[in-house]
Amino acid sequence: MKDARVLIVEDNAEVAEMLVLFFGSRGLKVSVAPDGASALRLIREALPTLILLDVGLPDTDGYELFKQFRQGVRTRYVPTIFLTRRSRKSDRLAGLQLGADDYISKPFDLEELYLRVQNAVSRAEREHLSNPHTGLPTGPIVREAVAQAAEQPGRAVVEFRLLHTSEFRDLYGALAGSDLLRYTALLINRVLNTLGAPEDFLGQSGEEQFVIITAAERAPALRRAVLERFDSDVVQHYALAERIGAQVKVRDTAGRERLLPLIQLQAGDPL
Ligand code: CA
16 A cells, blocks of 8 residues: 555545545555546556546546546556546446446545545455556456467467566665666556557556566567666666676775676567
8 A cells, every 4th residue: 555656536625635635644655637638647657556537527527538448458457536527426426337446426526535545555465356566457367367368360479587686675675676667567558558559458467577578570579679668777776886798897885896687688589
């Protein structure tokens, strides 16, 4: 829960600000989208772990927006709670019928909302539906997607794995390790958003393993782009470090110089 990143889709600036302050004070990372178009962009690019979705938006309604991102292979699993002003039962049920995780009616009680957010996030973690650090689908969702791809000619699975992360965690701590996971997830997602197709899948097959499922003919280029981008930027994760080939020269907390293996992203052949 402490790693949760909540996207608030709300056009009422006062309500949005109140939610930002409240969730911020509980240590959650919060971003706000005031309309459907910016919400869709943030959902695609920032991989939130949970969405609070106002039903009445200036450019669309929350139900339509929900249907849209639930159609996207990479955005369909994000737990979503509707914020609804409506008190009619049919309106309250509309979101749940579409597959939302929960709803809460305005004016809402902040503590209650917080509990519902906590429930939705821990449900996703408990059922291994999403990775708490990256928000990416994991466990059964990934296994099913990979099994399906194996039966479809023309689809390819590429697995990526982070190496030498334990040395990195020893040096900078667990939090930096989580940031690195999230960075890697965002990087692969960005490559898929620019070079891939909407139906390309991204998930985590292990704590430090990522899986993409794409068209066989796109797989080699995507694989190469992910590896190149990772490799060209990875040294930025180290403070004041000097890269020497596949190693990095850093200073530990005692100020001693050390030579460590650089974190590497390794990819299997497309299957
Ligand atoms: Ca509204």
